[in-house]
Amino acid sequence: MPHVRQQIREVIQATLLNLPTTGNRVFVHPVYPFEKAMLPGLAISTLTDEADVEKSTVSKGRVHLFSRLQLSIRAYCEGTSNVDAVLDQIEVEVRTTLMRDITLGGKAKDINWLRTDITLSGHGEQPIAMAEMVFSVEYRIADNAPDIALP
Numbered sequence: 001m002p003h004v005r006q007q008i009r010e011v012i013q014a015t016l017l018n019l020p021t022t023g024n025r026v027f028v029h030p031v032y033p034f035e036k037a038m039l040p041g042l043a044i045s046t047l048t049d050e051a052d053v054e055k056s057t058v059s060k061g062r063v064h065l066f067s068r069l070q071l072s073i074r075a076y077c078e079g080t081s082n083v084d085a086v087l088d089q090i091e092v093e094v095r096t097t098l099m100r101d102i103t104l105g106g107k108a109k110d111i112n113w114l115r116t117d118i119t120l121s122g123h124g125e126q127p128i129a130m131a132e133m134v135f136s137v138e139y140r141i142a143d144n145a146p147d148i149a150l151p
Helices: 004-016 085-099
Strands: 027-028 039-051 058-059 062-078 110-121 130-143
Touching: 004 027, 004 039, 004 062, 004 085, 004 130, 027 110, 085 110, 085 130
Parallel strands: 027 039
Antiparallel strands: 039 062, 058 062, 062 130, 110 130
């Protein structure tokens, strides 16, 4: 089974599929820039992952780690007008959808929005706008089983 981080990214991808503005254009770790057919779209990636040592416990000789994952969901759109409104709408759709199940199907303990950074680029045929939403996802694993989410 893959690492719980990957399982979390996959659950988020499945959860965000078919939102009104981005439809099925939801990708995990896209390596290449978004093409016109992929816009407006979402890109999901991991930024950091670290243990919260103060919350860790020991059970039956195994350390149960509480991990705090910082996850990025980047919303992309293009156009010369109202890109701010489109990005704002995408953010509303993403955040309200993710908050419906803060355990992400049992893979996490909690998910919280931290911030949004907005970038505009004049390169290409039309300007590209991007809003990066950063979330903190807390999850729990045993130190010897990073592929199994603990309750």
